Amino acid sequence: MGQYRGLADIYDYLVAGVDFEGWIDYVEDILKRFSCKPCTVLDLACGTGNTIIPFARRGYKAYGLDLSAEMIEQARTKTRQEGLHIEFTVKDIREFAMSEPVGLVTCFHDGLNYIIREEDIAKVFCCVCSCLAPDGLFIFDLNAVSWIGATADGPVVIEEPDLTIIYETVHNREDGLWSVALTGFVREGELFRRFKETHCERGYAPELIKGLLSAAGFETLGVYDAFTFNDVHQRSRRHFYVARKSYECR
Template sequence: MFYETLARYYDRIFPLEATKVTFLAEEFGRVKAHSVLDVACGTGTYALALAEKGFAAWGTDLSPEMIRQAKQKAERQKLPVRFPVGDMREPGTLGIVFDGLFCIGNSLAHLLAEDELRHALAAMRETLRPGGAAVFQIVNFDRILDCGDTPLPVIERDKLRFVRIYKPVSAELLHFYSRLAVKTDDG
């Protein structure tokens, strides 16, 4: 439910970062990638940016609302990016092998158990051609566990305020709390 609500504001909270696009394009260029998969793509921003650079891009996300928005953006931009609803633990259900794969934005942290993470990474590896490139991004959780309650930088843009805090609940588990405030025209 959280991501279905967040989808409406997602692009305003997390706008495209050109340096990430450049990094991804360079990494995929090193292995002469043509087809790339954005795992847990949100509203598809990075898959679309890579398509603009000539990659045959796909994006999957578990949230139907995120995927709906990604498809709308692809249509508006007239880009041939495919956006099926999909689980990052099972990218093989697409039936395609990709030259490159990426999972950014700390999406892997949604996998709570180590065996679940291992399964997802193995499934992603099976979806990647031999010699292909995979890029992953995560928060430094060791630092959070060492420091205790750790707020991430508050994001304030365009009448939005997004607060995120990690709280350790054990030596191996963190709870993630977030709050989105939207300022209306009437205050």
């Protein structure tokens, strides 16, 4: 089974403790820091909409892209329930285009760590550069190489009355890869539905990412320890990047 198919129905339960409104508060602090006032936001790898719905609540014109049709369906349902309008599209973020420029492009919660080849990261960056307004910003996060390498191998079990999830984690530290084989059992009436997925992430060093951004036509404005404006350090778990089109590409 592909990624985020069987998991889509329970994903929001698993991330219930994440303060996504706080994430967008931080993004708006970044926008103020760089005097950027976008009206439109495109969220890549938007999943069930947790990092684009808060933008729509705040009055932005919002778009979301994700490769998983199941995750997009969850996002559409949540959006309808709140009476919001967000244009969601099932699309590979390595090959997309927009009909009009957008003022802000985001990709959060490990979305780019799932792109495990440098050349594919470069494709994403080129697509973003093509759709971004001249003074717009590209803001995204990546799990740090050191954090991915430090997580323990072996099984982890989550047991709840209506679901059980078993994670089997394997590292390839030489290549910076982190693979998780996931088996889930979700209650449906008197029975449990079983699903299996494999998720793989890669960590990227900041210098490599800045080089790929530059090659795609971006100027890197900052790389921050998550939710601060401090420089990244060895204990940083998550890095936030802020980039703007270079003057030559505007």
